[in-house]
Amino acid sequence: MCHIRAGGIFLAILSCLLTLRMGEAVAQGAGSIEQNFANSLTALPSENLAASGAFYVPVYSSVTMSQGKLRADFSATLSVHNASETKPLVLKRIAYFDTSGKMVESYLKSPVALKPFATIEIFIATADTRGGTGANFVVDWAAAGEIAEPVVEALMVGSVGPGHYAFITQGRPIRLVGKN
Numbered sequence: 001m002c003h004i005r006a007g008g009i010f011l012a013i014l015s016c017l018l019t020l021r022m023g024e025a026v027a028q029g030a031g032s033i034e035q036n037f038a039n040s041l042t043a044l045p046s047e048n049l050a051a052s053g054a055f056y057v058p059v060y061s062s063v064t065m066s067q068g069k070l071r072a073d074f075s076a077t078l079s080v081h082n083a084s085e086t087k088p089l090v091l092k093r094i095a096y097f098d099t100s101g102k103m104v105e106s107y108l109k110s111p112v113a114l115k116p117f118a119t120i121e122i123f124i125a126t127a128d129t130r131g132g133t134g135a136n137f138v139v140d141w142a143a144a145g146e147i148a149e150p151v152v153e154a155l156m157v158g159s160v161g162p163g164h165y166a167f168i169t170q171g172r173p174i175r176l177v178g179k180n
Helices: 002-029
Strands: 051-058 062-065 070-081 089-097 103-106 112-114 119-124 136-143 151-160 163-170
Touching: 051 151, 051 163, 070 089, 070 136, 089 119, 112 119, 136 151
Parallel strands: none
Antiparallel strands: 051 136, 062 070, 070 119, 070 151, 089 103, 089 112, 089 136, 151 163
């Protein structure tokens, strides 16, 4: 019982802190990634980008609850972390798609390079329900040579009545499967 209550208190505090920062995050979203995360970015590598990949990240900006009678809306924060200690990570595309697979927004005008161990974020406000219940991000990345695979996650935060919810989804590498 104490653990449940402590967990609920933790989520309530987290929700309050995120709500307080929401105005800051929405204002942050008004600029480009290049502006908002200038300290996390570096020059694009001049070498050939020999390594590349893509991540699919499910994001739940809305969730149907209570036998389909209630919809809960969530804010979502996509975080892209360069897990390399020594090499820049080039982000070639960050795109947000809705439930039907239609692109809602593209967040990069051109590729950017993320410093070693640096992070960038994309924030989707609770009121922005364009993604729907099956929203997702696709993140395309590249690097000059061997590099630690990036870490790509999304944090969703919301509330329904007195209950506060927070959960994380992890990006999954997009890999082709089928006949060799």
